[in-house]
Amino acid sequence: MNRRNKFHVYLTIVTFCTGFLVATSIETTKLMRKERMNDQLFQQETQLNERILAEKEQNRHLENQLLDLQRQVGKVEEAMATRKAEAAEILSQLEAARMQAGVVAVEGPGIVVTMQDSQHAASSPDITNYIVHEHDVRLVVNELRLAGAEAISINGQRLVSNSSIRCIGPTIIVNGVKSAAPFVVSAIGDPETLEGALNLPGGVLQTLQDFVQIDVAKLNAIQLPAFVGDAKSKHS
Incomplete structure (x- = not known):
């Protein structure tokens, strides 16, 4: 094999290695980008799940507050109904007394x-x-x-x-x-x-x-x- 042929062989090997390295680099870059994207998506998903959990906890807290307020309102309404009934009874007695007294x-x-x-x-x-x-x-x-x-x-x-x-x-x-x-x-x-x-x-x-x-x-x-x-x- 003469020098010319050897040079062509070496050049072919170098070119092949260079192409292989470039292809490998590209694939590696793609994989790294994909991994980074997957990491970002994972982080976003994690943050979203954390927000959802926080919102659920907040909603549960608000629901408990609402139930507590409804119980308080129910007690107030019950007390008002009792007082209203008592006032109506007193008013009825007063009207009866006024009628018997003849003042109206x-x-x-x-x-x-x-x-x-x-x-x-x-x-x-x-x-x-x-x-x-x-x-x-x-x-x-x-x-x-x-x-x-x-x-x-x-x-x-x-x-x-x-x-x-x-x-x-x-x-x-x-x-x-x-x-x-x-x-x-x-x-x-x-x-x-x-x-x-x-x-x-x-x-x-x-x-x-x-x-x-x-x-x-x-x-x-x-x-x-x-x-x-x-x-x-x-x-x-």
């Missing part, structure tokens, strides 16, 4: 009892037997109270616990106000119950109907005025 005007179903002197009064030798007296009116009022009347008035005068019914001649005085027949007794309560109480055998109507004229009317709505005067002082 009231309206409701009930009956109206109209009492007038008998038609026989003018021709009777004893006229006092056939005119309406205060005790006749008091009998009606007491019977209505026993039957559960919630409020009563006589000729527009509201009766309270200290009200008195007095007689002066053919007139009666209620709450210091004088009025003459006919005497209209208005009572709020269950109309059937009130009327039934007056119509009991041997009761008020049977006792008085032979002496005075009495008419009873049931109404769906009766208006009674408030008491006017000093409820603390009893009228004598």
Whole structure:
């Protein structure tokens, strides 16, 4: 083999080695880049997973806070409902007390009892037997109270616990106000119950109907005025 041929052989070997080294370098570079990319992706995935875990923990914490707040709100609402019920009960008792005290005007179903002197009064030798007296009116009022009347008035005068019914001649005085027949007794309560109480055998109507004229009317709505005067002082 001459020198020329040897040179070509060496050149071929060198070229082959150089190409091999370049190819190896390229592949190595690719592998290194791929590894770096894989490392970056792994790091990104790790960071993302850590963020997801942190968000889940934060969400769990917020859910616990929400449940705690809901429990607190539930307790407050329960307390408010209890207080509201108590306030409603107190208000109901107050309204009932005010009605019984007669300090407010009231309206409701009930009956109206109209009492007038008998038609026989003018021709009777004893006229006092056939005119309406205060005790006749008091009998009606007491019977209505026993039957559960919630409020009563006589000729527009509201009766309270200290009200008195007095007689002066053919007139009666209620709450210091004088009025003459006919005497209209208005009572709020269950109309059937009130009327039934007056119509009991041997009761008020049977006792008085032979002496005075009495008419009873049931109404769906009766208006009674408030008491006017000093409820603390009893009228004598």
